[in-house]
Amino acid sequence: MNIEKVIFSFFIVLALTLNFGFFLGDIDNPAHHNVYELYAAIVVNLIATVLKFGERTQIGAVLLATSLVADLQLIAAALLWTIAVHATSDGLTPGTMASIVALSGGALLANIISVVLLIVDIVTLRR
């Protein structure tokens, strides 16, 4: 067993599960989507991205790309939330919430691709 591989897989899967947890629920209901979960998803996604730095294989490059996509989507969602709460008079409307959750849904897709690639990499590994 390789401890480096464990940490690597752990963060990639954790990024997916946190992302999924935030995404779950009615799309426009703020009560179904926890801000702490979004925060955790962003942090874990960033860590997963950095862990993928410097991989020179083809699959490593695609993993890095999907991770960057997920980061971008999640940070956009967080920005949208911040602006809605602090910079608009209406606050967090169901429409804005739907946009935020939709963005995190995109990130979820990227994270699913990451995990699928990880599994493909493991399966094709010759023993």
Place this chain on the structure above:
Amino acid sequence: MQARMRNRAVFLILRRMRLPLLVLIAVYAISVLGLVLLPGIDAEGRPYSLDFFHAFYIVTYTITTIGYGELPYTFSVAQRLWMVLSIYLGVVGWVYAVGALIALFRDPAFRQVLVEGRFTASVRRLSEPFYIVCGYGDTGSLVVHDMNEHGLQAVVVDIDPARISELTLEDLNFYVPGLCADAAQPDTLLAAGLKLPLCAGVVALTSSDAANLKVAITAKLLNPALRVICRADARDTEANMKSFGTDAAINPFDAFANRLAMAVHSPDLYLLYSWLTQTPGQPLPLRYQPPRGLWVLCGYGRFGKAVHRYLEFEGVETVIIEKELEMTRAPKGAIHGRGTEAVTLREAHIEKAVGIVAGTDDDANNLSIIVTARSLNPNLFQVARQNARENDAIFDAARLDLVMQRSRIISNRILALISTPLLTEFLRATRHQDNEWVSELVDRLWRLASNRTPDLWTVALTPDGAPAVHAALADGREVRLGSLQNDPRGREQRLNCLALLLQRGAEMQLLPGDDLALAPGDRILMCGRPGVVDRMQWALVNAGALRYLQTGEWRAEGTVWRWLVER
């Protein structure tokens, strides 16, 4: 391969920055989360808690030591405690990250990657055909310098960093990229552009036969179209290189000894060689007449042996002086000694001798031999071997009849191979001619050249090289060699040039006559005063000029002119 080299720097940065970035992310995440979770008290004394945005804002300006203060309300004790912890964690995190980045940029391995990337990029930017020169020692630097004078592009590879920095300090006409790496590694040659379409050839001049051999075989396997010119110190290396098609393997001792024997025995041929292979525009070496008789040869090492063999072949009587008689297996009658002492020289009958060759591998000894010998017999013809280029000044001051500098001779020979391949054919052919023929040619060149080394150029009768002549020949009109050698400004005047060699297929003709009818595809080696090449070019590319040279009449060429003349 090239793209990989360039990306390597980026990958190296990313990989090395992995841990510092993880530390920073962790520090930020923990600090922000703590600020959000810890309760605060607002201006009216009610409890409140910071949201993620404001927590991130506060952490950002605090950890980077900017510090706007406690926002939006004064912090509670719990918050202050947390901030103290965050600041220490954060500042340490930043110092670590920045330190790691600076350490990376100062890392020799990383700098090497950057230098290689820059070198590869500048090789790829070259817009002219170039030669890869491996080894920038005495000979290599001369070759690069001469190539530069001739307007030929070179790319240098050497294993010694001091020599590469020497190259960057050299005063050259245009930029020559240099890389400090082992030329025997195929990757190095690939980085130097071995497979680029503009790469014309490889010149291997390192001091190691094994490295030269490796360069030659790498070049021939990876790009068979390249011209490969190699230095080979040992005979079996030379044979080995020739066996897989190396274009020229030069044994420096042989080549040098050969030239020295030629200088002693056939001075006109030697002059012809040096006139034609010197950098154009330099003053011509004067004619001289070495005396016939007994020669004293000091030094019987690798070089001395070669000289002796050549002199013997030319029928010159020699006496050998050598310090290590047994180790060098000197022939019978050789005299033991260094040659720097009068006793030894007297023993070698210096009074009766007509000339002396100081050919040891030590420049100081060579000069000392000459000076001692001169005092014993002032009429001696003095020839010395100069080993190191930096001793130019003292060899000049010694006023010898002939100084043979090894790196100079080898580099001239290589340059002839690179710049005018026909010249090598010509020089080879002249060796089979008798003395009168050579001496007559030297006379003609002397009148032609007006004290400066002549220019050499090749005229190729191809659609690209000489469009006008090629078109005329394709039309079935006859063009004689003499027509090309007249001045297009007034055809009674002959240009100051001489056709040395004509190549037609595998056939070579020495000094072709004016009446010779040219054929498409012919290649002619011309030599003449500087500037004549431009004048001759006129007739090669302009049909009107060519017709004038052949018939003496100017005819209107363009459509409009023709129409005007016909009216």
